[in-house]
Amino acid sequence: MTGRMAAFASKPQASLGRLIPEPDEKHRSCFARDRDRIIHASAFRRLKQKTQVFVAHEGDHFRTRLTHSLEVAQIARSIARALHLDEDLTEALALAHDLGHTPFGHAGERELDRLMKMYGGFDHNAQALRIVTSLENHYAAFDGLNLTWETLEGLVKHNGPLTDADGNAIGHYREQGVPAAIIDYVQAHDLRLATYASAEAQVAAVADDIAYNGHDIDDGLRAKLFSVIDLGDVPLAGQALGQVLNAYPNLETSRVIHECVRRVISAMVGDVLGQSERNISKDAPKSPEEVRLLGHTLVSFSAQMKENNRMLQQFLSAHMYQHPRVTEIMGRAQRVVRDLFEAYMTDPSLMPDDWRQAHPRTEDSSRARQVCDFLAGMTDNFALEQHRRLFDLDPLFR
Incomplete structure (x- = not known):
């Protein structure tokens, strides 16, 4: 991490530490060590052959969970640097966010959750926590990766609080309750499920949205599930397509696709930075703790970009995720x-x-x-x- 740090950035020297204490290292921060442990984990390597949308054998150029995670990390680092946050923690969370996914993407997760209904269900966030706290078993002194509190908190809460102040499940878990794996773990290592996560975790979450919106356009076009012309009336993609065709009217299709996708990603990143800077100016958090207690996200899209994303997702659902193939x-x-x-x-x-x-x-x-x-x-x-x-x-x- 270089340059000045925001007052509300997570500071490695102020970390709440690891469940099993370990001595600090001179040349790596605790968050950098977390990132490195995630990269060296067996579960991380297995992401190379886990479906994003297309099953692994369908083509060499479609995204897998691994390439998606790398793209999320790149976007997240860029946003974190611009907002003067801790890049190592942000990158660790971006790289770890999909560790708990099953084979065959969301279809595999839905089926495994159905099969596990009478045994507590299946949730990929809870599974990611199980992986990094118990299932990875390479270290002599502990099971899991013994990550810092901040990394574990961000892994569990990057999409927001899991409970209200009284411990009642909210949001995604309102109906089925918070998974037992998370509830059991916080008995030993309280991750404060009723608060928001750090600004770094919020960056990782929004970078995930940006990455999959951009690369699903790319993969859908490569798979010929829809054509470039179909994007004309889709917010973000349609504007990007118009810009590319106006600037390069004779460009071959493969380059049109790439130019279109990079403009979509750039537009979303620019929007996040602009809106987040406005949020920071308004809320003026002076510490990571104040970020957690704001009651809303600090790092976010603008209202207009949220609507654009909703319409883009609607298009991708109809033309890609629900495509008969x-x-x-x-x-x-x-x-x-x-x-x-x-x-x-x-x-x-x-x-x-x-x-x-x-x-x-x-x-x-x-x-x-x-x-x-x-x-x-x-x-x-x-x-x-x-x-x-x-x-x-x-x-x-x-």
């Missing part, structure tokens, strides 16, 4: 998750011995949760290979 393959992918879950529940010995030894069942861990952890950690390719091995058929019927 995508829904058909994801329906088959859900069958893979369902078949594997049922097989492992019936006969746990089908799971590898070394994995079961490293993650044994305990009094607090049911067989279903053990199976869920194994399945959630799979890459697309590994899940397909295991299905082929157990059922002797091509699960996607290609």
Whole structure:
């Protein structure tokens, strides 16, 4: 981190520390160590073969969870630098935000949540917390990565508080309640679920929105799910397309796509910076604690950009996420998750011995949760290979 830091930026020297204390390092801040541990985690490497929208085998140039996470980190670092926040903490959160995702994207998550309903359900944020606090088991002194309080807080609360002041679940968790993995962890390490997270965590969250809006346009066009001309009336994308065609009327399509996407991303980043600076001027937070207690996000889009994003997401939902090609393959992918879950529940010995030894069942861990952890950690390719091995058929019927 270089340059002056904002008064409300997270300061590594003021960190609330780790659950298991460790000595400081001379040449790396505690947040930089968190980032490095995340990059070296097995779960992070597995993101290279986990679906963003398209199953891994469908093409080399479509985004995976890994490339998405790298794009989020790049955008988040840029915003953090402009707002004078801690870049290491911001980057750590950007890189870690998708660690808990299942194979086959949101289709895999929906199916695993359905299968786990009677066992506490499945939530990718809760799974990410499980990964970094217990399931990664490479260090001699502790399970998990023993990350700082600020990184864990941001991982759990980057989209806002999980409960109200009385402990009642709110927002995304209002109906089903806060996942047990999060509730159990905060008994030992209170992450203050009723407050907002740091400005760095808010940057990581908004960078996630910017990255997937931009690259889903790119991937949808590459997959020919819609055409460039279809973007003409879509906010953000339509304006960007007009700018590109006016400046370069004879440009080949591949370059038109890239120029359009980079303008969409730049417009969203510029909007976040402008609106966040206005918020900072109005709220004038003087510490990270004041950011947490504001009662609203400090880092945000403008109202107009939120509406533009909503309309862009509406377009992508209709033309991409709900496209028959995508829904058909994801329906088959859900069958893979369902078949594997049922097989492992019936006969746990089908799971590898070394994995079961490293993650044994305990009094607090049911067989279903053990199976869920194994399945959630799979890459697309590994899940397909295991299905082929157990059922002797091509699960996607290609």
